[in-house]
Amino acid sequence: MTNAEIVDRLELTGRLMELHDYDAFKIRAFSSAAFNLDKSTADLANLPVEELVKLPGVGKSVAHKIREIVETGHLTDLDNLLAETPEGVMEMFRIKGLGAKKIRTLWHELGIDNLRDLQLAGENGQIAKIKGFGASTQEKILNSLMFLQEQKGKVRMDRAAMLANVLHDELANHFKRVDITGQVRRKAQEVDTIQLLIETSDPVGAQRYLNGLPMLVQNEQESSPFAWRGRMEGSDVGIELLMFPADQIDRQLFIQTAAEPHLQQVGSANVSLLQAALTVPNASEEGIYERAGLPFIVPEMREDEFAFRWASHHQNDELVTWDDLRGTLHNHSTWSDGKQSIADMAAYCRELGLTYFGIADHSKTATYANGLDVDRVRAQHAEIDQLNAQFGDDFTIFKGIESDILGDGSLDYDDATLATFDYVVASVHQTLTMTIEKATTRLLRAIENPYTTILGHPTGRLLLAREGYPIDHRAVIDACAYHNVVVEINASPYRLDIDWRWIDYAMERGVMLSINPDAHDLAGLLDMHYGVAVGRKGGLTKTMTFNALTLTEMKAYLQKRKKR
């Protein structure tokens, strides 16, 4: 039982108590316990009640609930609440703008207990008529429903990779060769089908074996003699297992990895040569591109015609790799909402072979995240100075901040305070509903601020959960070029923002991109792998990667920029 699983159950209990109109302070106790424990590094599953009650937000009652969760895997209170709540009502929590109170009203006043009825009520204008609701809320609900429908059956790349690896390892026990291909190999940020190639000369026997695996649930209608289709137990995302004899696997690896537009592009480039290349036995991927007279395209980039435009003036070895990264710049610590101390985060960075660690905790407006007021900024800088004094010339902690971009585009500290940082990541965290004009103007103002070093998660999107605010990407990137601002590739698999499709335009305009993990704990630093993946997808070169600068280069860059 992990901390996250315990926290999720407490959080859900609080939310359902609110839905069922429990006492507000009792609800608060559960949510605040969840909120506090989410940031805890204690091993909750192995703490006795007397230790649990010492943790902030945990009293006797919650401590016993935690023990119950750990020992039985269940929480009776939660099970009872769930039994009283229709599944469709639970799904309504995924609608943006709907919280427990509004859902309760919709459920009790209109009898809505599923998303289909919610949509009908919205389309009929019934929602706008309820007291406390209006036309605007109704429209927001309908928009959110539409967004959710588009995301159905998809998972983020981190979960897709995890599931694909589990499946790969299981199948590799039985089959001679198994390859992950399709969207996962292409490093798609969202995946609707996890696809694997299986080498076999006995597809009938292979199907029989697959259907005997408890982790797989077949969709018989979708399947065929050479293609097993279905899903994994406990997951909605589609699974496709394609069976081929040994001499066809490499060629299929090429065909199945490529997105349709990429295949078409290869075909239209030279149909006859490609056909010839594809019919050669044991054709390798390199051989296929070579025989078709085309440059080799790395798997990540096999989406559309962009790859060939990129390849016309770049070499594959220019693409950024994990080993090119020299440091990391957007990270949180226990000073705001991170789980680990600056010292522990920095130590882990050194273990990873990085040479600098930039701390960019939340700024004062982000009160929910324990953002730093001016006094705490000073105190944090003193701590960083002390830590830096212990390092040699080979490692440095930089003093950064993730300063909130306020509604009018200004940053949330005065210039004197901003001047005390080595660098500033400027990010939007509130007022996410804006027109494209307003959102763009707001970002442009933040970019114009002489203290802004990096523009953080430019659209604020959360993959599969929230559309970002609309922005004029060209105008924003052009402004970054003019004002010498770096653009973040937020590497959290929840964000991956800026989208990889804009990387090439940024590079063209001379704008560097920073692969920023937005890490809130040690493991979060490894999210830079996802940033590298989407960076490569967008053709990001090592030379245009901000955090591929060496420590000496980074120090010089930040110093020079401060003097402007």
Added chain:
DNA sequence: GCCGTTTTCGGCCCGACTGTTTTCAGTCG
């Protein structure tokens, strides 16, 4: 339900923003 004492019960309580109000409830990060 948690906390912190005025040590056994009273007070707890992010703030900005939105949309709905006409003074505020609900949501969000």
